[in-house]
Amino acid sequence: MRLKPIPPGLSLDNPHDRKLPPSRVPRAIQYLGIALFLLGIALASVFALSDHWRRATFTLGASMLWLAVLRLGCDSRNLGVLSVRSRKFDTAFCCCFGGAMVFLSASVDALGS
Template sequence: MSNALNRSNLSLDNPHDLGNRPSALPTWLQWAMVAVFLGIMALSGVWAITEHWRRATFALGVGVIWLGAVRAVCDSTIVGVLAVRSKRFDVGFSLVLGGLMAWLSASVDALGS
């Protein structure tokens, strides 16, 4: 029975990450890093709801940059649905997209607000 469970767990793993070595970080730290990402996303949402769009966009960009760092050092089983493609692609895409979002939100004129 345990062999069948192991086989079913493998079918849920990210197929792009099957050959990767496990993370050297303890599991609790990996979960804490994911929790920080979720906290940044929640803060960004609160700022968006309260119409602080520059802060929200900047926080979203910083959060996506943080997600790139999380993806680089955490196992895809911990990151879960945030691990979309290969680790290299996810890290690069997150860093570029988050950097562009943070830069764009910081470079837009405040228009007197």
């Protein structure tokens, strides 16, 4: 069985988003938003490694909510592996997951109080 070669420029295209119009947000702003998301993930990792799990949970949840905003406004090609399914599914998943994490971090009492 032979596989068809991927034409140049289509390797990062999300097949669910091929019919969507390009984003009106400038590419530099899209990359800045992705950098802020990655900074949030790194900060959540630092909090988790330093045993500040509530801060880590809140930061990770807020980063996932930011990813939902990015998914709505950025092109799939710029997001790369962060755009898994369709734009609606990814946004709904990130909102639910991020919202649940922020809720959990806010609703659990601190151990010292």
